Each structure stands twice: as structure tokens, then as C-alpha cells.
Amino acid sequence: MKKFVTPPLPYAYNALEPYIDEETMKIHHDKHHLAYTTNFNKALESHPELFEKSAEDILRDLASVPDDIKMAVKNHGGGHVHHSFFWEIMAPAGQGGQAEGELLQAINDAFGSLAKFKEEFTAAAMGVFGSGWAWLSVVDGKLVIEKTSNQDSPWSLGHQAILGIDVWEHSYYLKYQNRRAEFVENFFNVINWLKVAQNYQATK
Ligand code: MN3
Numbered sequence: 670m671k672k673f674v675t676p677p678l679p680y681a682y683n684a685l686e687p688y689i690d691e692e693t694m695k696i697h698h699d700k701h702h703l704a705y706t707t708n709f710n711k712a713l714e715s716h717p718e719l720f721e722k723s724a725e726d727i728l729r730d731l732a733s734v735p736d737d738i739k740m741a742v743k744n745h746g747g748g749h750v751h752h753s754f755f756w757e758i759m760a761p762a763g764q765g766g767q768a769e770g771e772l773l774q775a776i777n778d779a780f781g782s783l784a785k786f787k788e789e790f791t792a793a794a795m796g797v798f799g800s801g802w803a804w805l806s807v808v809d810g811k812l813v814i815e816k817t818s819n820q821d822s823p824w825s826l827g828h829q830a831i832l833g834i835d836v837w838e839h840s841y842y843l844k845y846q847n848r849r850a851e852f853v854e855n856f857f858n859v860i861n862w863l864k865v866a867q868n869y870q871a872t873k
Contacts, residue, residue, distance in 0.1 A: 671720045675706045676753050684761045688855040690844045698756065701839055705748030705820075712741035724750045728824035747820030751802060751833065758832050758868070760861035772866045779812040787857060789814050790834075794853045797836050805832040805865075807872040831868035832860065 678684075678698055683691035713719045716735055719727055719742075727734065727746055734742050759765070768776060768783055780786040786805075793803040793814045801818040806828040808815075815823065823830040834840075834856055841852035 672710045685859045688858045693843045702752040705745045708745035709749045712738045731825045747822045759859045765861035766863040800837040804830045806830045829872040832865045
């Protein structure tokens with residue numbers, strides 16, 4: 670039977686230093702993400718036909734997931750999909766390129782400027798109460814910033830996330846303790862804009 674696997678990081682654990690530290694990346698990927706994937710698989714064991722779908726498609730059609738596993742799929746399937754996505758939209762500082770071309774145009778159209786986008790995205794990330802994510806998503810062809818709690822998913826809303834930041838404390842606490850603002854500020858140094866641009870093109 671097919672099972673979902675935790676994809677390896679596309680760079681070394683220490684590749685995002687000094688902005689995101691090696692120890693955090695190890696625990697975040699090897700422990701937290703792995704636990705989501707393991708528990709997602711466990712939840713699906715009683716309904717193995719769901720292994721035929723992609724994890725993203727399962728989240729997109731959460732309504733059709735049987736009630737007895739719906740909550741586990743939402744939490745752990747969400748955790749698995751979100752983290753797989755998150756590793757990809759980051760890159761070592763200086764290697765992720767810049768927002769440019771059509772993506773930059775869309776950001777300017779939606780938010781006025783890249784600086785304004787950064788401001789609004791930061792406010793959203795800071796505004797997540799407790800654990801959750803802030804996202805840059807395409808909704809009805811337009812870029813929007815949104816927040817989700819826990820592992821609730823833009824995929825389940827029919828939205829197409831192109832960038833996201835994990836603001837669960839496990840994402841930053843070792844290095845930044847309670848200073849989420851500093852973590853969010855530093856996250857901008859490791860955004861993989863090349864990947865975000867690909868994600869944006871894929872929504873068309
Ligand atoms: Mn996380």
C-alpha cells in the first residue's frame with residue numbers, strides 16, 4: 670500500500686542560517702513534520718482507498734473524507750502538506766531570487782508595492798493567535814493574504830497558496846523564543862521567490 674512520506678529538505682539543515690537555525694530545522698523537519706506524516710498515514714489506514722489520491726487532493730475535498738478520520742486528516746494531512754510546501758518556498762539567503770516579472774506585477778496590483786505586501790503579510794503572521802499560518806494565496810485569480818489556525822488549510826478552502834509562513838512556536842522558539850516579529854522579519858531573507866513565482870504560474 671502506498672504511504673505518504675516526509676520529503677527530504679531541499680537543502681542542508683544549516684542552509685538557512687543565520688535566519689533559521691540548524692537545530693530548529695532538524696526538529697521541525699525530522700520530528701514535527703515526520704509526526705504529521707506518520708499520523709496522517711495512520712488515519713488513512715482504515716480508509717485505504719484515500720491513498721489513491723494526492724495529499725493535496727484529500728485536503729481539497731475534506732468534505733468527502735469519512736467522519737471518523739476527518740479531524741485527524743485535517744490536522745495531520747494539513748501538517749504534512751503545509752510543511753512539504755513550506756520547505757520548498759524557502760532557500761538559502763541570496764539563492765531564492767527576487768519577486769519580479771508577473772509575480773511582482775500581481776503583488777503591486779494587489780497590495781500597492783512589495784514593501785506594502787511585506788507589511789501586510791507581517792501583520793497577518795503577527796495576528797495569528799496561537800498556532801497557525803499566514804499565506805499568500807490566489808483566490809479567484811487575485812492575490813490575497815490570509816491566516817489559518819492550527820493546520821486548517823487554504824487547500825480546503827479552494828485557495829491556491831503560493832507562499833506561507835509557519836508561526837507555530839516550534840517554528841522559531843529555540844532561536845527567537847517569544848520574539849515572533851523577529852522571526853517573521855528574518856523569514857523574508859530566506860524566501861525562495863523563484864519557487865513562489867512557479868507556484869503563481871501554476872495557478873493560471
Ligand atoms: Mn511546523
